[in-house]
Amino acid sequence: MGSISHAILPKLASHHQLLHSSSNVLSGFNGDKCFSLSSRKHSGRIFASLDVKDGRKNTAIDFNDPDWKLKYQADFEKRFNLPHITDVFVDALPIPSTFCLKMRTPVSDVFAGGYPSDEEWHGYINNNDRVLLKVINYSSPTSAGAECIDPNCTWVEQWVHRAGPREKIYFKPEEVKAAIVTCGGLCPGLNDVIRQIVITLEIYGVKKIVGIPFGYRGFSDKELTEMPLSRKVVQNIHLSGGSLLGVSRGGPGIDEIVDSLQERGIDMLFVLGGNGTHAGANAIHNECRKRRLKVAVVGVPKTIDNDILLMDKTFGFDTAVEEAQRAINSAYIEAHSAYHGVGIVKLMGRSSGFIAMHAALASGQIDVCLVPEVPFQLHGPHGVLRHIKYLIDTKGSAVVCVAEGAGQNLLQKTNATDASGNIVLSDIGVYIQQEMKKYFKELSVPVDVKYIDPTYMIRACRANASDGILCTVLGQNAVHGAFAGYSGITVGICNTHYVYLPIPEVISYPRLLDPNSRMWHRCLTSTGQPDFI
């Protein structure tokens, strides 16, 4: 095992978006991780320290230590350990699950005493089942998209907990009051997840299920009353977009939310939302522990931006990409039917360009794709506008797709924030449109610029089939996780398998598109765009 050498830093630097580098420190991000890799001499030995900015303390790894990998894995196991009711209620005794795997009956009381299995196979998930988080063995740090822990990029197993129903549960279904809340912006599939949570809770035998209206606000606003939920109420809600319960940004503080949980006698809280919502859910979980409340808080990540760490994708993303196709196709038709036509489509993506990249890849109609993670210039010999001119000259038209968070450095900051504290972005789509018109006017080249902003249309819609399935599995797993006694966790899909993850591990920063990933390179290959710097 080699120690970190300075020769390696430039190699790594060329394969990661570099944020900061000095003679012995390299930091940046590689898609899933913000990292800081440094070398230092101590007592004649060389240490490398990988500071993954994911909420945990700096872990100095001595790569000269023959056991560094085992130590890393032990630390990883600790980080991904799932908080459990028994961490606080050490005497809490589990009961056999009322979730029956082989028989289905609407009269769940039949299984009040547990599933009557006399067979060895039962189909439950064992608490020790694990899913491999990373599946590529990179042979060198210079391999495309390499995510390395040590300088030689050797293989390190990283296992996370498998999701699903457990044989033993920590809540008596007939005593449970469960609540569901949807926070943040809309996302296709919210209703599908609500529906599955309700249906699964009922299968366990839960009778008291309520929806908290309009996000966290519903916990404090006395005008808003909780909505009783049942299979009957949610039966068809997935047929339309939005959230049956309503959403909101901002809202009460954690103390007020937990007071409200206590007053309402809620034992299980299912929280559907993005980074902000999950930060809230984790704080609620911690406050419940502090107050010694036996409450299971389980998140279901919701964001069309797909900016939650470690997961293959979040629900709603697929649908958003599909909806974006309609806008792109319209822009393409307009551009191709006009003399010197240029179509510009602005898509959502606050800090991550996944929607824009995937929409560009799917449509095959995009000439220029601009994302927040890849800096670009509009003007100058290597600027976007010069390339558009080239496209007009050579093929007569062009289509640009831009993520809302792209090129913010080119714009005046608004300094405004929304009710949740998210920065209100300046409008890059309008800016590009204006600059393009000016540019071609100065050149006396006529262009017909059509700007399409389908922002809310890509998320205010019903989930497609693939998201529908994802929502179903995530919703069901959220309930299994709560009954299994976990709290402060969220559900996700990693390498096509469903997992439970501790909330802090997935929200320490927004997941970003890796400009050195194969996917971004595929996008560039497909659009044919050059670097705009």
Ligand SMILES: Nc1ncnc2c1ncn2[C@@H]1O[C@H](COP(=O)(O)OP(=O)(O)O)[C@@H](O)[C@H]1O
């Ligand atoms: N750091 C935080 N701690 C506690 N609650 C938060 C935090 N950030 C956001 N929230 C709350 O979570 C909710 C949703 O946050 P927001 O950022 O709007 O959407 P999202 O969850 O999709 O990121 C809001 O009600 C907001 O007040």
Ligand SMILES: O=P(O)(O)OC[C@H]1O[C@](O)(COP(=O)(O)O)[C@@H](O)[C@@H]1O
């Ligand atoms: O106008 P709103 O409702 O604040 O939403 C806009 C934002 O919502 C998003 O879709 C993501 O929102 P969330 O973080 O709530 O999922 C962003 O892409 C966009 O910036």
Ligand SMILES: [Mg+2]
């Ligand atoms: Mg957010």
